[in-house]
Amino acid sequence: MKKSLLAASITFLSTALFAQTRWNVDNVHSSVKFNVTHLVISEVEGTFKKFNGSISTPNTDFTDAAVDFAVDINSISTDNEMRDNHLKSDDFFNAAQYPNMTFKSTSFKKVSGNKYQLKGNLTIRNVTRPVTFDVSYGGSMKDPYGNIKAGFKATTTIDRFNYNLKWNSLTEAGGAVVGKDVTIEMRLEFAQAK
Numbered sequence: 001m002k003k004s005l006l007a008a009s010i011t012f013l014s015t016a017l018f019a020q021t022r023w024n025v026d027n028v029h030s031s032v033k034f035n036v037t038h039l040v041i042s043e044v045e046g047t048f049k050k051f052n053g054s055i056s057t058p059n060t061d062f063t064d065a066a067v068d069f070a071v072d073i074n075s076i077s078t079d080n081e082m083r084d085n086h087l088k089s090d091d092f093f094n095a096a097q098y099p100n101m102t103f104k105s106t107s108f109k110k111v112s113g114n115k116y117q118l119k120g121n122l123t124i125r126n127v128t129r130p131v132t133f134d135v136s137y138g139g140s141m142k143d144p145y146g147n148i149k150a151g152f153k154a155t156t157t158i159d160r161f162n163y164n165l166k167w168n169s170l171t172e173a174g175g176a177v178v179g180k181d182v183t184i185e186m187r188l189e190f191a192q193a194k
Contacts, residue, residue: 004096008072009149012154014110017083018065018174019058020056020057020058020148021056021058021060021192021193022054022055022192022193023051023054023055023056023057023071023150023190023191023192023193024037024054024190024191024193025051025052025053025054025188025189025190025191026149026189026191027050027051027052029039029149029189030051030186030187030188031047031186031187032047032048032051032184032185032191033045033046033047033048033184033185033186033187034046034047034048034161034182034183034184034185035182035183035185036179036181036182036183037179037181039098044077044078044079044083045076045078046080046087047076047077048071048072048073048075048076048077049072049075049076049077050071050072050073050074050075051069051070051071051075052070053067053068053069053070053188053190054067054068054069054070054190055067055150057108060152061110062110062116062137063106063108063109063116064107064108064109065105066105066108067103067104067105067108067118067120068102068103068104068105068123068155069102069103069104069186070100070102070103071100071101071102072096072100073088073093073098073099074095074099074101076088076093076095081117082103091155091166092165093124093125093165094107094125098125098126101124102122103116103120103121103122103123103131104120104121105119105120106119106120106121106130107119107120108135109184110136112138113138114136114138114139115134115135115136116134116135116136116137116170117132117133117134117135118132118133118135118154119131119132119133120133120136122158122163124163124164125163125164125165125166127162127163127164129158129162129163131157131158132154132156133151133154133155133186134154134156135152135153135154136152136153136154137150137151137152138143138150138151138152139151144176147191147192147194148191148192149189149190149191149192150189150190150192151185151187151189151190152186152187152188152189152190153185153187153188154185155183155184155185155186156183156184156187156194157181157182157184158180158181158182158184160180160181160182161180165182
């Protein structure tokens with residue numbers, strides 16, 4: 001009897017210690033944007049309209065959380081249809097063959113206060129490379145419908161050439177028409193799964 005009680009207690013404690021809370025991205029209150037230099041003198045901004053993601057965390061402050069995210073390349077929008085179609089072509093994303101951009105975390109650590117560092121693997125065009133996002137945690141709150149929400153802003157910069165987004169052309173002065181460094185900014189609201 002004592003052994004059974006001890007085993008049950010250990011099982012309960014183990015479950016409690018390793019319980020994961022799942023959060024799903026709220027697309028209505030989230031955005032995935034990018035910007036890149038154009039003609040060296042200005043920037044072009046774009047968005048991805050379709051994406052999904054989740055967080056699984058053992059801790060209330062989100063340390064050691066596991067993050068999975070996927071973006072639909074065909075949902076890209078720069079408010080210019082010709083440019084969007086070029087970005088979907090083989091010159092850039094080749095959306096027909098590689099329709100998704102994915103991210104899978106390897107670590108999520110608190111730096112200080114509400115600042116975190118999110119590391120993981122970003123895959124574009126079947127090329128996977130490690131990236132680091134700087135993350136600001138906006139806090140958690142219950143919405144008017146009883147859903148618990150958590151807000152984050154995550155930013156990183158990647159070299160597009162590392163992901164075979166290699167199209168380029170030069171200006172008369174010799175500068176690149178499209179810059180190599182692309183800044184990704186995600187403003188995300190997650191809802192705690194019920």
